[in-house]
Amino acid sequence: MVLLADVFSKVYHKHLRALLTPHIEAYMLSTMCGGFQRRGTDFASLYLSAFYGYAWVNGKNYAVLFLDVSAAFESLQRVFAFEGVVTDSQAQSIFMQCNMPASVWPDFVDALREPEAFRASGVPSILSKIVGVAHGSTWYSIEGLSEFVLAEKGSKPADPLGDIIFAFLIAKVLSFAKHKFVQNVFVCTTIKTEPTSSIFGEFGEQSIDLFCANYVDDNEFPLLGESAGEVVSLVAALAGSILGSFAAHLM
Secondary structure, X not given: OOOOOOHHHHHHHHHHHHHHHHHHHHHOOOOEEOOOOOOOHHHHHHHHHXXXXXXXXXXXXXXXXXXXXXXXXXXXXXXXXXXOOOOHHHHHHHHHHOOOOHHHHHHHHHHHHOOOHXXXXXXXXXXXXXXXXXXXXXXEOOOOOOOOEEEOOOOOOOOOOHHXXXXXXXXXXXXXXXXXXXXXXXXXXXXXXXXXXXXOEEEOOEEEEOOOEEEOOEEEEEEEEOOHHHHHHHHHHHHHHHHHHHHHXXX
């Protein structure tokens, strides 16, 4: 699907994107890549390389769970990004339209109770409302179709706001998943480095939480364990937390 918009609209949306960028860069996980804070795919590759090296040096068993969000931009529920509180009847209507199993409903309610991504990241209320209006009454058509379809969810592919809106939501979902995983008494993989010096300068002791290396809708989750059996158990627990968290946000 290709967005058709006049030049004025795209310039206006580009300005809104510039206002949102500082907020997403402060809100996103430290291991999220993809157009922000100058982190490209090479950063995600380096995260995994560091993880593999750490596992090998310390004699640990490890696994990496790869997950891709299907129909990423199209499946985005705007209520979790910038539209704020919904009524009970609206929540039920949104949930029913997504054909999710009834077992997802409690997690969906929990996700709705949390601040939407814009509010959680400190986006001013007026800017959130402006972006919401920019996504109102969006529609599309297909060649040969005599009617237009009103789109009540999703961000806009090819629009300057498309990827940044999705980045806000994926940061929210991954934070929700991380909390859910740790809440179940599992520990995320943390890599620590000793103080060192290099041609780039002196570096003190550092640590990085490798819960997830993300690039837009592609996600990799590294896990360490003392034994292969422990790693298998962690993969099952993590997969449940991740899939449950995405389902809670109707993705």
